[in-house]
Amino acid sequence: MADCIFCxxxxxxxxxxxxxxxxxxxxxxxxxxxxxxxxxxxxxxxISTLDDLDDTELAGRLLKTxxxxxxxxxxxxxxxxxxxxxxxxxGQDVYHLHLHLLGGRQMIWPPG
Numbered sequence: 001m002a003d004c005i006f007c008x009x010x011x012x013x014x015x016x017x018x019x020x021x022x023x024x025x026x027x028x029x030x031x032x033x034x035x036x037x038x039x040x041x042x043x044x045x046x047i048s049t050l051d052d053l054d055d056t057e058l059a060g061r062l063l064k065t066x067x068x069x070x071x072x073x074x075x076x077x078x079x080x081x082x083x084x085x086x087x088x089x090x091g092q093d094v095y096h097l098h099l100h101l102l103g104g105r106q107m108i109w110p111p112g
Contacts, residue, residue, distance in 0.1 A: 006096035010044045019072075024058060025065050027101075036104030037073050037080075041065050047097040050086045066101050075103035083111070 008014045009026065016028035019039055030038040041062055047053050063082075070076045080103035085091040 004046060004094070004096050006042050006094060006098065007046050010042075020065060020069055024061055027065060027069055030100070034100075035081075035102040035107075037075060037102065039069055039073070039101040041069070041099040041101060043097055048095045049092065050084050050097060053097060062097075062099055066099055069101055070103065073101075073103065075101075079103070079107075081107045081111075 005014065006026075009016050009028065016026075016031075018026065018028045020027040020041075024044055025041060026044055027039055027041045030040050043053075043058055043062060045058075053059055066082050067076075070080045080101060083100040083102065084097070085093075085100075
């Protein structure tokens with residue numbers, strides 16, 4: 001998608017603070033972090049929302065990447081939160097599927 005900021009990151013037009021990359025997944029630090037550690041994990045292929053994700057293998061890769069990064073960032077033992085916002089009322093601002101990895105502080109419930 002020409003106007004998608006995350007697609008521009010995948011294409012190398014914008015340089016995020018990358019923490020992980022492979023053939024299918026890109027992970028980078030959120031510029032508006034909501035926790036001491038706030039990483040976004042995205043598929044390199046444009047998928048607008050969670051509702052549009054049909055590839056179960058890719059879904060698994062995204063989740064495993066979150067888990068791997070939680071260990072890499074030292075969050076796994078104390079705990080972390082993973083969030084996927086879907087559509088406007090779900091809080092989705094960028095319409096390119098992305099998973100939030102949040103950690104480094106106590107999370108509260110309900111989240112808001």
